[in-house]
Amino acid sequence: MNPGCDATVQFHDDLGDDPCTFHCALPAGHMGDHEETGQVNGETYRVTWQGTPTTEDQIEFALREYLAKRASIGRAAELAGLSVQEIIEQVVKRGIEPHWDEQVIREALGE
Numbered sequence: 394m395n396p397g398c399d400a401t402v403q404f405h406d407d408l409g410d411d412p413c414t415f416h417c418a419l420p421a422g423h424m425g426d427h428e429e430t431g432q433v434n435g436e437t438y439r440v441t442w443q444g445t446p447t448t449e450d451q452i453e454f455a456l457r458e459y460l461a462k463r464a465s466i467g468r469a470a471e472l473a474g475l476s477v478q479e480i481i482e483q484v485v486k487r488g489i490e491p492h493w494d495e496q497v498i499r500e501a502l503g504e
Contacts, residue, residue, distance in 0.1 A: 398450075400427045402442045415440045422453035424472075448474065452483055459484070466493055 398417040405412050417427035426441040455472035458464035459480075464472060470480040484491055 397421055398423060398427060400442075400444050402427070402440075415442070417444075420457075422450040422455075422457065424451075424454055452480075455480065456483065456487065456489065460489065462492070466491075 398419050398421050400417040401414055403412055403414045415429040417423075418429050419427065427444050428439065428441045430437065430439045432438070452473045452475070455464065455469040455475075458472060459466065459469040466480060466484075467477055470477045473480055473483070475483070481491075
């Protein structure tokens with residue numbers, strides 16, 4: 394999984410000759426607005442902007458929640474925007490050790 398979000402936003406002054414680029418400092422796959430914080434001349438700033446997460450970002454976020462046991466496999470599927478079967482395929486594809494039993498798998502696959 395990626396260590397950080399790679400979203401950026403750039404602003405220019407009225408003349409377009411003084412650009413400023415902000416880089417999201419949140420983890421890859423985070424949900425919600427992007428954010429950068431820092432200090433300039435001793436003053437703290439916080440810039441947020443909206444962005445649309447990619448499907449891969451959503452899957453990574455969902456799987457982190459699943460791995461941390463903050464989300465069930467069903468909830469992880471919802472977070473990722475996938476079916477339960479699709480999120481199970483992602484778990485297997487990425488070599489993640491599942492924490493479900495055979496009954497959960499049967500129910501998820503509609504068997």
